[in-house]
Amino acid sequence: MSDGPAHAVQHHTPPTGFIRKYVFSLDHKVIGLQYYGLALVAVFIGMALSWLMRIHLVWPNAPIPGLQLLSKTGAPGGVMTPEYYLSLLTMHGTLMVFFVLTNAPFAAFGNYFLPIQIGAEDMAFPRFNMMSFWTTFLAFCILVLAFFVPDGPPIAGWTAYAPLSAVGSDAGPGEGLGQTLWGLSIFVFCIASLLGSLNFIATTLDLRTKGMTLSRMPISTWAWFITSCISLLAFAVLLPACLLLILDRLAGTSFFIPAGLVVSDHLQPHSGGSPLLWQHLFWFFGHPEVYIAILPAMGIVSHVLINSMRRPLLSHKVIIYCMMGIGFLSYMVWGHHMFVSGMNPFSSLVFSFPTLMITIPATIMTLIWMGSLYGSKLRITAASLFALGFLSMFVSGGVSGFFLAQPSIDIYLHATYFVVGHFHMVMGVAAIFGVFAGTYFWFPKMTGHMMNQSLGRLHFWLTFIGTYCIFMPFHYLGLAGNVRRYSAFVDDFLVPLIPVHRFITIAALLTGAAQLIFLYNLIHSRFRGAPAPANPWECTSLEWTMPSPPPFDNFGGKHPVVYHDPYQYGVKSSTGDYLMQDSPEQAGA
């Protein structure tokens, strides 16, 4: 690494052709935007699927105009069949967890800002980076293809429990080619994530500029770094699991299928496999995955909040240690998804304790964020509102974890809407709020245009109230024993609960519609937004030292030198109440 601005270095020259510039680009910023665009497409498809499901649940016989065009057999006359409901449920979960919650907060923002925040010109392996995006894109195409296969998309849920997912089309419509494509898609997605994680780790460790010690990295960068370590270990387990599933389906192996199963009157030609093996492998990935979604959101929210509060957090280090603690514990808790799965009941107790203990770092983080709000000079912007909304959601989704961490209570609440409410709030909505906060905060940097703040605030109020209206009642329904993954509520004890579901459906339609405000703001501001200055939020980290949008090689071929901790706010300096990380000036008290 060179010692200073005098030695300008460029790893690669700016591309000129359209393909190299916008399609197969090696530039981490373009790749970040590509991930963001893919996540945006996936989130709107995923949301539309949830609308269809919600409408079907409360008006089961009402035809949905146009639905028959999507699938003639799945929705004859626009009324969906029970299996098509399960297909939509499977595709909704898969799209949201993999292509939205993994891609947007981690891959999209991480790609764009991690190199810049540590003062690098690009990722460590730009070619790998391009490959990871296009591999992710391939995974997405394979998954979407499953919508159009003759016997329909898979119906086994995003968790794809074997043997339902393993025995093939005997298990029902959608369990033929559709389920195979699902396994293939996730297999390919795992490869992409492994490439991406390696790249993030290498970049963080090797490409930090002069003066950028680990402790001087912004919390967002720390979050992406810790997430990439989690992701590397988690996807490395899901990858072979998917391979084994595909082999069970196509090659006649029996990893997950025991002997003596009679499915659709056919005695299955398998023996020796274990359905619980799939569950262990899946959740060994699946639980860390929750933190792959939420840690980057925590990092983004910290970054945005600090800037809005005009002060550093009460402790920078404690937040980072807590994120590491959560990352570490995330590998010791997967069995809490399996309390009533039939695994040894002693293991349930063993898994319960680290699950309860994860509350401790999570609480410390929450208290640090809230304690830092005290006595701050909080600026209210669309970005900071979403960051505050994240805090509220994280608490709401977190406390319901107290219940589900306990095997005894899980006997009653497992597989009910209580669980659906819990994970939507804590990993769905909270993580998405992190993405919104990041978008409103970094949009000016990424595009060179300011976003409309009034529309941003309106989007926040509607989304914040709306998501509470959707997901809080899920908990109440769960307490009443409302089972999840039902395509219709026909049981005597479920029928009386339908009015609550109707309320949720209406809230979901309205909240979903409010996202069009965001989409409009995004597109309109991209072309018509006021030009963005280099540092509109008076922020301290390196991404704000360069013009908006940043030039191709970020720092104009120079290596910035870092003199300070990332968050010099509430100080006296020539710039005001903050000091940029690359400013040689010493802050006054």
Added chain:
Amino acid sequence: MGKLFAVIVTVIALLSAIPIVTHRWYGSGISLAPPEDISTHGHAIDEQLSETMMEAGLSFLAAQLVLAFFVWKSAERKGEIKTFPGGAKGLVIAALVLVGTEMLALGVLGQKAWANVYFKPAAPDALQVQAQAGQFAFYFRYPGADGKFGALHPDKIDEGNSNFFGLDPANDVDSRDDIVTGELAIPVNREVHLLMHAKDVGHSFYVRELRIQQDFVPGLDLSVHFTATKVGRYEIVCTQLCGLGHYNMKAYLNVLSQPDFDAWLKQKASEQ
């Protein structure tokens, strides 16, 4: 704008608490509470649930209200930055002590409720019933007068001829008096040992009133045991996604007095 946030968060927090306290959906008669427990082990689960609800509810309200208050006070504030009394150290210690104790207590107390269900073996004189789950129905089997279940032969399953379990009465004496039914009838106040068998894919056995939920796992011999304390008819539903008919996979649990149960079993035996 910060004040608006504070007000909205406060209103949301208070409104969210109402159905938890009243156990009703706002202004309606829709019950949102767990139904009355009809098992001997369920009260321990219910107590654990209330205990947790208390702790979670208070944490929820406290955190939301403090968040609202701090945002109210600090939004667009002028003047110097102030630091929270005690700083990070105080908060870390508070979290470690308070939450650590809270979680440890929940974990330790909750063990008992779990142990009641899973660590105590079924009584030797418990009524043995086998449950079979398959797409998309439950079937139950009683061992008959000999007290022995006949062996299962998956290749002999023939639903058209009502051989749901794959019994082989021609060659297997034990299976000849087995009683197969579509509902689970049990005597009140007597322990039942339910032996669980999955025919095809994963399923689950969930009776809300019994506070029992247990997966059926293909290839695994699992069992649960419980004692029902109240005569009545309750729904058994499947809670493990098992295919297109999952939503409609159900059976009834019929808790009968001992004489009624004896009569029911006798009648079923004669119908086989």
